[in-house]
Amino acid sequence: MLRFDRVSKVYNVGSFGSDRLTAVREADFEVRRGEVVALIGESGSGKSTLGKMALRIASVSQGTITCDGTDISTLRGNRRLKDYYRRVQGVFQDPFSSYNPVFKADRVFAMVRGEYYRDVPDAQWRAKVHAALETVRLDPQQILGKYPHQLSGGQLQRLLIARALLLDIDYLVADEIISMLDASTRIDVLNLLGDLKARGLGILFITHDLALGNYISDETVIVHKGSIVERGRTEKVFGDPLHPYTKKLLSSVPQFHKKWEEVEAELKAREAADTRIRDYHLPVGQEPPAQLFEADEGHFVQPFPHGARASA
Numbered sequence: 001m002l003r004f005d006r007v008s009k010v011y012n013v014g015s016f017g018s019d020r021l022t023a024v025r026e027a028d029f030e031v032r033r034g035e036v037v038a039l040i041g042e043s044g045s046g047k048s049t050l051g052k053m054a055l056r057i058a059s060v061s062q063g064t065i066t067c068d069g070t071d072i073s074t075l076r077g078n079r080r081l082k083d084y085y086r087r088v089q090g091v092f093q094d095p096f097s098s099y100n101p102v103f104k105a106d107r108v109f110a111m112v113r114g115e116y117y118r119d120v121p122d123a124q125w126r127a128k129v130h131a132a133l134e135t136v137r138l139d140p141q142q143i144l145g146k147y148p149h150q151l152s153g154g155q156l157q158r159l160l161i162a163r164a165l166l167l168d169i170d171y172l173v174a175d176e177i178i179s180m181l182d183a184s185t186r187i188d189v190l191n192l193l194g195d196l197k198a199r200g201l202g203i204l205f206i207t208h209d210l211a212l213g214n215y216i217s218d219e220t221v222i223v224h225k226g227s228i229v230e231r232g233r234t235e236k237v238f239g240d241p242l243h244p245y246t247k248k249l250l251s252s253v254p255q256f257h258k259k260w261e262e263v264e265a266e267l268k269a270r271e272a273a274d275t276r277i278r279d280y281h282l283p284v285g286q287e288p289p290a291q292l293f294e295a296d297e298g299h300f301v302q303p304f305p306h307g308a309r310a311s312a
């Protein structure tokens with residue numbers, strides 16, 4: 001399990017690094033193997049920072065991230081870090097920036113070999129590469145030996161996922177990997193992630209797109225201004241949103257079969273009927289605690305003033 005335990009990140013900003021920006025505040029959630037967790041929030045809410053901390057690209061300011069029980073901040077030295085990256089890999093939004101246009105795209109595989117599999121004989125390595133490409137539904141004949149500009153964004157993205165698979169990973173941090181793809185490729189990559197999940201991979205799926213998050217995830221974590229405001233089984237968070245910010249996000253997605261007034265009236269009626277709100281409403285002016293309230297089994301919400309409307 002990849003577990004975030006009250007994890008915070010403070011960046012030093014300003015001209016001399018004199019100001020501090022809290023990008024993530026006491027985030028608490030986990031990604032289990034064989035499960036997709038969607039991390040959803042607007043731009044600047046701290047999603048990528050959470051992914052970067054899990055990949056050790058950014059340090060953790062407070063709290064701990066553990067991978068199957070090991071605090072990842074204690075992994076020092078090339079060998080232990082390499083072992084970690086054998087198990088946890090990241091794929092990011094812009095596939096083009098991960099390739100050097102001067103080299104053939106499959107150089108990313110050669111780099112993995114040089115780093116991790118020097119002793120593997122050529123024939124065995126070829127078979128491994130072919131198997132990884134087939135898993136991501138790429139035809140080795142069409143892909144190997146090509147330059148990045150000869151491949152589509154979707155192919156390049158799948159190639160990066162194949163590279164991660166060469167390492168037999170347990171967890172994948174997928175940061176906005178669908179956003180830049182065209183509609184027909186999107187569904188392919190989404191279905192691929194579904195296959196990987198079925199093979200037992202744990203996936204942290206970072207997105208600002210609610211529909212994508214809803215489509216693919218088992219658990220949803222909603223982040224707003226660095227804090228998790230709601231999390232739980234995806235069907236609960238989407239079907240019975242509790243926090244004003246989650247409601248606002250969901251109501252901003254057009255429901256083509258309904259008029260806007262109908263949606264708003266439904267939200268108000270649901271809120272009025274929701275007796276649980278009394279249990280977790282906060283006096284106006286009180287800072288919301290980082291610890292979430294369990295409103296329903298496995299469905300957590302950050303307490304908020306009753307009647308509050310989420311500010312953007």
Ligand SMILES: Nc1ncnc2c1ncn2[C@@H]1O[C@H](COP(=O)(O)OP(=O)(O)OP(=O)(O)O)[C@@H](O)[C@H]1O
Nearest residue numbers: 011012013023041042043044045046047048049050
């Ligand atoms: N290296 C850094 N130094 C200083 N501030 C940073 C750094 N990286 C991110 N931030 C700030 O931290 C906050 C969270 O950024 P982050 O990239 O995690 O958000 P995000 O939700 O992933 O946004 P997006 O979807 O636009 O990538 C933002 O205010 C951002 O400007």
